[in-house]
Amino acid sequence: MRYTLFGQTGHRVSALGFGAMNLPDVPLTQAGDALNYALDQGINYVDTAAAYRNSEEIIGETISHRRSDYFLATKTKYRDYETAKQDIDNSLKRLKTDVIDLLQIHYVNMVSDYQAAMAEQGAYKAALEAKAAGKIRFIGITGHRPDLLAKWIGKGSFDQVLFHLNLAQPFALQELIPKLTEMGMGKVAMKPLSGGFIQPVEKAIRYPYSQDVHVIISGMVSVEQVKENLAAMELEVADAERQELEQLALDLGAHNCRRCNYCSCPVDVKIPDVMISSRIRDVFGLLPKGNQFYEKQQHSILSCADYEPCKETPLCEQKCPYHLPMRKTVMEAASYYR
Numbered sequence: 230m231r232y233t234l235f236g237q238t239g240h241r242v243s244a245l246g247f248g249a250m251n252l253p254d255v256p257l258t259q260a261g262d263a264l265n266y267a268l269d270q271g272i273n274y275v276d277t278a279a280a281y282r283n284s285e286e287i288i289g290e291t292i293s294h295r296r297s298d299y300f301l302a303t304k305t306k307y308r309d310y311e312t313a314k315q316d317i318d319n320s321l322k323r324l325k326t327d328v329i330d331l332l333q334i335h336y337v338n339m340v341s342d343y344q345a346a347m348a349e350q351g352a353y354k355a356a357l358e359a360k361a362a363g364k365i366r367f368i369g370i371t372g373h374r375p376d377l378l379a380k381w382i383g384k385g386s387f388d389q390v391l392f393h394l395n396l397a398q399p400f401a402l403q404e405l406i407p408k409l410t411e412m413g414m415g416k417v418a419m420k421p422l423s424g425g426f427i428q429p430v431e432k433a434i435r436y437p438y439s440q441d442v443h444v445i446i447s448g449m450v451s452v453e454q455v456k457e458n459l460a461a462m463e464l465e466v467a468d469a470e471r472q473e474l475e476q477l478a479l480d481l482g483a484h485n486c487r488r489c490n491y492c493s494c495p496v497d498v499k500i501p502d503v504m505i506s507s508r509i510r511d512v513f514g515l516l517p518k519g520n521q522f523y524e525k526q527q528h529s530i531l532s533c534a535d536y537e538p539c540k541e542t543p544l545c546e547q548k549c550p551y552h553l554p555m556r557k558t559v560m561e562a563a564s565y566y567r
């Protein structure tokens with residue numbers, strides 16, 4: 230596995246990062262075994278968030294005694310100063326540590342979110358104060374709008390960005406990653422499996438591994454998954470394989486959905502999942518995660534065609550910054566049930 234210097238932080242980070250979001254789904258001993266095994270194998274970047282149920286507590290409980298073995302990244306979802314300040318203090322307690330290496334302002338997709346977080350009494354002020362007090366070391370930002378993130382980082386407020394990069398969402402390559410490289414910032418790619426829609430794991434991991442990023446955060450919950458992810462990074466990606474993966478990403482990314490979630494649906498269609506999985510389904514066929522998703526979504530997807538208020542002008546499409554044909558894609562998805 231590759232190690233690289235992480236932006237301006239002075240840390241050498243492992244290319245595979247432990248994504249702790251799903252640890253609350255498994256027994257504590259299993260979660261602890263997975264985390265400890267990952268550290269034993271040289272994974273030295275652990276990513277969590279205050280919003281990931283009790284993920285921070287699990288980390289605090291199972292690996293805080295090995296604190297010097299990992300670069301610890303967490304997130305606050307709050308936008309205002311007071312709540313973010315409290316959230317950071319709570320994270321320190323839950324993670325059982327005196328210092329968080331990287332505090333990310335979480336899930337900043339809308340301009341209004343960014344403005345609120347950066348306002349005089351915003352979350353960024355709480356992060357700066359925590360940094361001055363030695364409670365955090367670096368400040369980052371996460372989001373699903375690579376085009377906006379590329380603009381926001383230009384002001385030099387952040388040390389790192391966490392963004393989607395996978396075979397179905399290659400969009401960060403357009404502006405964001407080149408800008409981060411130019412600015413010498415930390416580059417962390419998340420969701421290599423696109424939430425489980427992309428398989429096999431090896432192919433899914435090797436695509437972001439072939440690109441210009443420092444860390445790929447993969448959500449893992451067992452020793453077996455850590456082994457599987459590590460195995461995918463055993464060999465560097467040669468040019469021919471990179472080109473093949475890039476071609477596949479162009480194809481799978483043709484849906485153009487960034488998962489920004491601007492498009493809430495009154496009948497609860499999970500629109501970004503439909504947009505992304507439909508394309509994957511066209512190319513690969515249905516995978517187990519896709520099957521489960523379509524089973525659960527059947528009622529909502531089938532309701533779209535009859536939902537009166539959307540017949541003239543689909544409500545979702547009015548909100549999409551990329552003007553995507555979501556209703557058409559959802560209606561096509563409905564044909565899978567026939």
Ligand code: SF4
Pocket residue numbers: 493494495496497498500532533534536539543544545546555556559
């Ligand atoms: S067009 Fe369909 S998917 Fe879009 S908001 Fe209306 S019901 Fe939901």
Ligand code: SF4
Pocket residue numbers: 485486487488489490491492500501504548549550551552553555
């Ligand atoms: S369909 Fe459009 S609005 Fe909805 S998540 Fe995708 S890019 Fe965003």
